[in-house]
Amino acid sequence: VHIPDGFIDGPVSVTAGAVAVVGLAYCAKRASAELDDRLAPMAGLVAAFLFAVQMLNFPVAMGTSGHLLGGALAAILVGPAAGAMCVTVVLLVQALFADGGLTALGLNITNMALVTAFTGYALFLVLRPVLTRALPGQQGVAVAGGIAAGISVPVAALVFSLEFALGGVADLPVHSVVWAMVGTHVLVGIGEGVITYLTLSTVLRTRPDLVYGARTTVVPREAVAA
Amino acid sequence: VSRARKQLIAFLAAGLLVACVLAGLVSGFADSDPDGLNKVAIDQGFADTEKPHDLADSPLAGYAVKGVDNERLSTGLAGLAGVGITFVVGLGIFATVRLVRRNPEAPA
Numbered sequence: 001v002h003i004p005d006g007f008i009d010g011p012v013s014v015t016a017g018a019v020a021v022v023g024l025a026y027c028a029k030r031a032s033a034e035l036d037d038r039l040a041p042m043a044g045l046v047a048a049f050l051f052a053v054q055m056l057n058f059p060v061a062m063g064t065s066g067h068l069l070g071g072a073l074a075a076i077l078v079g080p081a082a083g084a085m086c087v088t089v090v091l092l093v094q095a096l097f098a099d100g101g102l103t104a105l106g107l108n109i110t111n112m113a114l115v116t117a118f119t120g121y122a123l124f125l126v127l128r129p130v131l132t133r134a135l136p137g138q139q140g141v142a143v144a145g146g147i148a149a150g151i152s153v154p155v156a157a158l159v160f161s162l163e164f165a166l167g168g169v170a171d172l173p174v175h176s177v178v179w180a181m182v183g184t185h186v187l188v189g190i191g192e193g194v195i196t197y198l199t200l201s202t203v204l205r206t207r208p209d210l211v212y213g214a215r216t217t218v219v220p221r222e223a224v225a226a
Numbered sequence: 227v228s229r230a231r232k233q234l235i236a237f238l239a240a241g242l243l244v245a246c247v248l249a250g251l252v253s254g255f256a257d258s259d260p261d262g263l264n265k266v267a268i269d270q271g272f273a274d275t276e277k278p279h280d281l282a283d284s285p286l287a288g289y290a291v292k293g294v295d296n297e298r299l300s301t302g303l304a305g306l307a308g309v310g311i312t313f314v315v316g317l318g319i320f321a322t323v324r325l326v327r328r329n330p331e332a333p334a
Contacts, residue, residue, distance in 0.1 A: 003263065098279040
């Protein structure tokens with residue numbers, strides 16, 4: 001969903017830039033209270049991992065590929081505030097690779113970092129209690145993360161559609177763009193969900209204590225064991 | 227160095243290794259079809275409103291290292307560079323964010 005230069009007009013791009021700045025300032029403030037000696041280097045690793053996995057486009061339909069956005073995954077691993085910052089770091093570095101327009105940076109940070117991290121984490125918080133009761137061990141956390149991440153992708157596509165409706169340079173019927181964006185990104189979301197589930201279950205198997213979104217399910221158990 | 231610190235460093239190293247394998251090797255086998263947004267832009271007819279990227283002449287533009295002709299090698303090297311840069315920039319930013327909290331007097 002990297003928006004290049006030219007798709008969205010100046011006023012909407014600038015507005016999204018302002019949203020991104022305000023959102024990131026909030027994230028930095030919140031992350032500074034949440035990051036500890038373990039989560040801060042973890043967040044660096046999460047950013048590097050997202051960069052790598054975003055390169056791995058997977059097929060979603062005839063002639064269409066998709067790649068991880070990773071905001072929800074990052075949010076569950078290091079918290080939504082630091083998670084949105086991880087995706088932002090990836091987007092900034094990707095500019096060196098000429099991926100995602102510089103004038104569209106605010107739009108991309110809004111859609112791919114802030115929207116995915118915060119809607120993804122909110123959905124995760126709704127799903128986690130239900131799924132941790134239904135599934136053994138940390139499976140519930142990983143499955144809740146996968147589903148939340150999958151849904152966050154069409155949500156981001158919906159926000160792009162809104163930006164396109166407000167500031168799309170091409171004069172096109174908005175409803176057909178909305179349907180195409182959401183339809184395609186439901187499929188991309190399935191891949192996002194699978195990658196998120198696999199990554200979370202791997203980390204939860206090795207170091208569950210490093211997963212921000214598993215604190216409530218992991219820490220009490222350790223406390224009981226101690 | 228405490229045991230917990232060693233275990234954390236081992237986890238970070240293993241994670242970075244996975245990221246390097248994905249970006250350095252697996253990336254050469256990624257699907258090269260247009261991604262979701264690009265495909266929609268082509269189908270709906272707004273792909274032509276895209277303007278060239280300001281950093282299109284960057285030595286890493288298009289996830290390829292300028293001057294390396296072998297496509298998989300070029301993508302892989304660009305991927306490794308990206309993982310390294312992202313990790314260093316990320317560590318720097320998150321370390322800074324933490325420092326601001328340790329010194330509440332310091333300018334944010």
